Each structure stands twice: as C-alpha cells, then as structure tokens.
Amino acid sequence: MNKVARVFAAARVLADRLAALSGWRRRLTLVGLGALGALALPPLSLLPVLLLSLPALVWLFDAAPTRRAAFGVGWWWGCGWFIVGLYWISYALLVDAAKFGWMIPFAVFGLSGLLAVFMGAATLAARLVGARGPGRVAVLAALWTLAEWLRSWMLTGFPWNSLGSVWDVSLPVLQVGAFGGLWGLSLLTALAAMAPALLADQPSSRRLALVGLLTVLLPLAAWGGGSLRLAQVPPAETGLTLRVVQPHIPQGTKWMEGRREGHLFDAVTLSRGTSLDGIKAVIWPEAAAPFFLNLDDAHRAYAALAAPPDGLLLTGALRISPRGEDPFRLWNSLYAIAPGGPIVALFDKAHLVPFGEYVPLRWLLPITKITNGSTDFTPGPGPRTLDLPGLPPVAPLICYEAIFPGQVVGRDQPRPDWILNITDDGWFGLSAGPYQHLAAARLRGIEEGLPLVRAANTGISAVFDPLGREVARLGLGERGSFDVVLPRPVAITPYGRWGDSLPLALVLACFAAGLAFRKTSP
Structure with a gap:
C-alpha cells in the first residue's frame, strides 16, 4: 500500500470510529472537538487543532442518521467552542460575586448553548439541501459562514469568536479582511480546515489534489497576497x-x-x-x-x-x-x-x-x-x-x-x-x-x-x-x-466600500459550487 492509500485508509478508520459513537459518547466527543477547536482562538492561536476538530465534525455530520442528529452535530460542537472561547465572561460576574456569582452557569453555559444554535442550524441546513460527496465541504463551509453572519445581527448580534478571528496570529492572512471582512476569513478557514475530511472518501488523486488545494494552497495564497500587500503599502x-x-x-x-x-x-x-x-x-x-x-x-x-x-x-x-x-x-x-x-x-x-x-x-x-x-x-x-x-x-x-x-x-x-x-x-x-x-x-x-x-x-x-x-x-x-x-x-478598501455584499457573494458562490459537486454518496 503506497503512502497516499495509507493516508486515506487512516482517515477512513478514524471516520468509522467516530461514526460508531452514539448517545452521550457522541455528544461528549462533539463538545470536546469544539473545545479543542477553540484553542485556535487568541491568545493561544493553535491553528493546527482545527485540522482535527473540523474534519471530525464533518465525519460526524456524515454519520448523523436523522435531521435532529444533524442539528446536534453543530450544536454540541458549538457548545464546546463557545464554553472554552467565552469562559472569561465569568470574570465580570466575579467583580461582585455575592450579587452576580449565581449567574455564571447561565452566562457561560446558557449563552454558549444559545450561540451554538446557529452552528446547529448550519449543519441542519446542510442536511436539508442534501450536502454529499466532495461538495459537502463547500456547502458546510458556506452555511457555517452564513450562520456566523446571522449571529452578528440577530438578537442584537454577537459575532465574538467567529471562525475567521483565529487568523489574528498571521498579519498577512488578515489582509483578506480588507476584501472579504471577517466573513471572508471565516469562509477561508472553514474550507481549509474542513477539507481534510475528504480523505475518508474513496481514494483518488483528484480527491487528494482537492484537499491540497483547499487546505494548503488556499491559505498559502492568502498569506502570499497579504505579504505582497504589506510590502507594497509602507507605513505612513x-x-x-x-x-x-x-x-x-x-x-x-x-x-x-x-x-x-x-x-x-x-x-x-x-x-x-x-x-x-x-x-x-x-x-x-x-x-x-x-x-x-x-x-x-x-x-x-x-x-x-x-x-x-x-x-x-x-x-x-x-x-x-x-x-x-x-x-x-x-x-x-x-x-x-x-x-x-x-x-x-x-x-x-x-x-x-x-x-x-x-x-x-x-x-x-x-x-x-x-x-x-x-x-x-x-x-x-x-x-x-x-x-x-x-x-x-x-x-x-x-x-x-x-x-x-x-x-x-x-x-x-x-x-x-x-x-x-x-x-x-x-x-x-x-x-x-x-x-x-x-x-x-x-x-x-x-x-x-x-x-x-x-x-x-x-x-x-x-x-x-x-x-x-x-x-x-x-x-x-x-x-x-x-x-x-x-x-x-489608506484608500478605502473593497470591504469598506461594499461591506458584507462581497463576502456574502463569495458564500453564495461556494454554496452553489458545493451543490454542483454533490453526489449520491460521499
């Protein structure tokens, strides 16, 4: 068995083990995966954890037997992400602990559960539109980004710790924000980090090339373009x-x-x-x-x-x-x-x-x-x-x-x-x-x-x-x-001029591409 085949086989084994989980083991695994993913947020900025956390989410989405289970994949993952990402909210309630300390479970766990509804809605929507095959990654990434955008304004809005915020560690990649804003960064991150899930599909050179394009070349292109922008625009x-x-x-x-x-x-x-x-x-x-x-x-x-x-x-x-x-x-x-x-x-x-x-x-x-x-x-x-x-x-x-x-x-x-x-x-x-x-x-x-x-x-x-x-x-x-x-x-940026119109157009294009490449089986 060559190295490429072994990579696909290892990914398939991991996907099968995750698919075999049920009940509380499945839920705890999803919470743990979301919590692991949150380590990519500032100040730790451990970006590689997303390459395990988000592909595993895709595999668990693939194995979800019902629409309710599909919603649960995003919701339980989101709970782990927000609990770890927003734990510090409890500090504000400890300033006057005698008066507000009782609110900590509601503020941390309750708020996390509420915000996770948007993630659950994304995975449920992906199931409803029949996201399958290699296109399911693009559909999931688009709907995930759309859910984050909705979270930024619904119920007064709370866009804190959207997926694109993990790139604070890389100034060149952050330059994507001048064109696509936070949502462009979120879409890039979701595509790049979810793509390794395709390694559990039927082995093929095209599938491997697609993973390499999304997981390696896409962030690398963003980094290269951002580095060029930084070099061409000196401080003034x-x-x-x-x-x-x-x-x-x-x-x-x-x-x-x-x-x-x-x-x-x-x-x-x-x-x-x-x-x-x-x-x-x-x-x-x-x-x-x-x-x-x-x-x-x-x-x-x-x-x-x-x-x-x-x-x-x-x-x-x-x-x-x-x-x-x-x-x-x-x-x-x-x-x-x-x-x-x-x-x-x-x-x-x-x-x-x-x-x-x-x-x-x-x-x-x-x-x-x-x-x-x-x-x-x-x-x-x-x-x-x-x-x-x-x-x-x-x-x-x-x-x-x-x-x-x-x-x-x-x-x-x-x-x-x-x-x-x-x-x-x-x-x-x-x-x-x-x-x-x-x-x-x-x-x-x-x-x-x-x-x-x-x-x-x-x-x-x-x-x-x-x-x-x-x-x-x-x-x-x-x-x-x-x-x-x-x-x-500097001169007004594309995002400054057109706002969310440009990143939402990219989300729509990604969604359409994902649907175009769906198949009856992954």
Whole structure:
C-alpha cells in the first residue's frame, strides 16, 4: 500500500470510529472537538487543532442518521467552542460575586448553548439541501459562514469568536479582511480546515489534489497576497502625536465613593508625566473619569488639566440627562474636552451590552445589570464621524462596538481618517477576553483601511496602522502611557466600500459550487 492509500485508509478508520459513537459518547466527543477547536482562538492561536476538530465534525455530520442528529452535530460542537472561547465572561460576574456569582452557569453555559444554535442550524441546513460527496465541504463551509453572519445581527448580534478571528496570529492572512471582512476569513478557514475530511472518501488523486488545494494552497495564497500587500503599502504617518493613557484601575474599586477622586488624580498624573508640548490629544479609556462630566463642572475642569495646551482630552465617562428632565437617562459616552473644561464634542455608545448595560425583557427578568446603578443605559444614534479641532475626522467605538464588522462608519457619515476605540477590559481580568477583544478591534481597522488607536483601562492599549501593523502597545495589567504618531489611512478598501455584499457573494458562490459537486454518496 503506497503512502497516499495509507493516508486515506487512516482517515477512513478514524471516520468509522467516530461514526460508531452514539448517545452521550457522541455528544461528549462533539463538545470536546469544539473545545479543542477553540484553542485556535487568541491568545493561544493553535491553528493546527482545527485540522482535527473540523474534519471530525464533518465525519460526524456524515454519520448523523436523522435531521435532529444533524442539528446536534453543530450544536454540541458549538457548545464546546463557545464554553472554552467565552469562559472569561465569568470574570465580570466575579467583580461582585455575592450579587452576580449565581449567574455564571447561565452566562457561560446558557449563552454558549444559545450561540451554538446557529452552528446547529448550519449543519441542519446542510442536511436539508442534501450536502454529499466532495461538495459537502463547500456547502458546510458556506452555511457555517452564513450562520456566523446571522449571529452578528440577530438578537442584537454577537459575532465574538467567529471562525475567521483565529487568523489574528498571521498579519498577512488578515489582509483578506480588507476584501472579504471577517466573513471572508471565516469562509477561508472553514474550507481549509474542513477539507481534510475528504480523505475518508474513496481514494483518488483528484480527491487528494482537492484537499491540497483547499487546505494548503488556499491559505498559502492568502498569506502570499497579504505579504505582497504589506510590502507594497509602507507605513505612513500624519505627524500628529497622541498620548494614550492606561490607568489600570481595578474594576472592584472604580466606583467606590472614597476612591473616585484618587482615580481621576492618577489619570491626570499619568497624562502629565512628561511634557504635553507637541501632543494633539491625550486619550483615556472608557469611563476613565468616574464622574458625570456633563454636569460636574469641577471634576471636568480637573480632568481638563490632562488636555494639551493646543489639543484635547478624549475620555470615556458616563453622561446623564440634565436635572429635572423626565425621564432620567444615562449614556456611556466619549467626551472631547478642551483646556479649561469646555466640551467640544460628544459620542454616545450605540451598541449596548445585554445584561451589562441594560437588561433585555426587564419586565420579565427579575435581575439587575452588572454595571453600577439600576438605570439601563440609553443607546446613542449609531456610528458617527466626529470632527475635532486640530485632529483628523475620527470614528469612535466604545468597548463592545469594536466587535461588529461593517459598523464603523455610518451610511450617512463622511469617511473618517482613523478609528478610536476606548474600552474597559478590567471586567475580564487576566484572561483571554482582552486579547480576543483587541484582535476584533484590529481587524476593524484592516477592514476599513483605517489606523486604530485603542485605549484600555487595564490593557491592552495599542495602536495599529491601516494594515494592522502594530505601532505601539501597553500590555495587559500594566499601568502607564505612551506617545505615538498617528498613522495615515489608506484608500478605502473593497470591504469598506461594499461591506458584507462581497463576502456574502463569495458564500453564495461556494454554496452553489458545493451543490454542483454533490453526489449520491460521499
């Protein structure tokens, strides 16, 4: 038996063993495979695990005897993927464990089960359309990507840890995001990682060549094209210097009455540690000023001590409706403050975190949001381009908003020259969460062809150029600041111009190709 035949035989043996599983053994195997696949996510980025996790999913899909079982293949795999990929959500509930600790099983396991429905829907849909033969990999990959896209906007949307996010480890491959966005990366990943499942089919040189094309040449072509783009577009700067401050305020003490003055003092001290001459903006993270700065003139004037003489302080802080206004409202905002304290611009966060900033179905659920206070936040109007004195136009993203592809620039807004992402990842401790959040924000810049400036309370604060090249960074759990020259944007990218239209067209083409190559048996 030659080497090629042995490869096919080994794959067939593994596929047969998986097909023989039933009941709880089958379910546990799928959960384990999903959990294994999640090790490819940042910060571990162990990409090779997908070459076992996803082919095994295909083999178990092939062996599913019923439609219900086909749904279960995607659902149980998705449960493992999300439990491991989103375990860090529990850290936010431990900030006040006495009050919210009981919610951990619901937040981790319940949320994972809900999100896994989209994966189950993908495998069920593949069964319903009769995905067979070599084409089943293309059909599954297309429907998997479509399910991730649906997850990004249904039920308010939660595109965290989509399959394409595993490529944060490879800047050249990330350049695919400029053309196909996150969904183009997801489609590429699904095709490449599911293709080895074809090795369990009838041995043939054509089948082996197809596996090589999808698993090796497709990612290699993406890497080569991305490397060429990186080489052809050198870094460029605007000449404007920014100072990014990372105050590292523990989440458990941030809103303590006796500590808030000290937190504001520390942020000002870090901002003025060296001369502010030549600095155009000092940037603080989300809610870095723990006061309602729109009505608190004294604390706003003190915060303004961090503003450069010829520049601005850009800081996150809460905002409340004026006294006497009914109903009372609360916003999570970005303030642009000039020397002396005047507010020259405001941006209100639009995409709020369920249960973190508001309680869905509050009339039905007897719980409170995990952030301070009982009042739900009010969403802002959506993506905006801010014109700030002395600075290029900017697209602000507050925390959670950075995970949503195609929601950086408003449809009726002028194109900005950079993205400003302020966030407070102190909720998630020293976990994978801040690394995954940073990876998502970085990809937004690549998708739009815009530099990204990110200020985080406990890290990771960083600056990337419009191709995702790192310019500066302050690590997770560090306290300090850094000065950086703002990079220049590049010309609008295909994804920035057409949004999800291009990747969805690729998904449709992949689906059609898969159906064209289906056969009556694998």
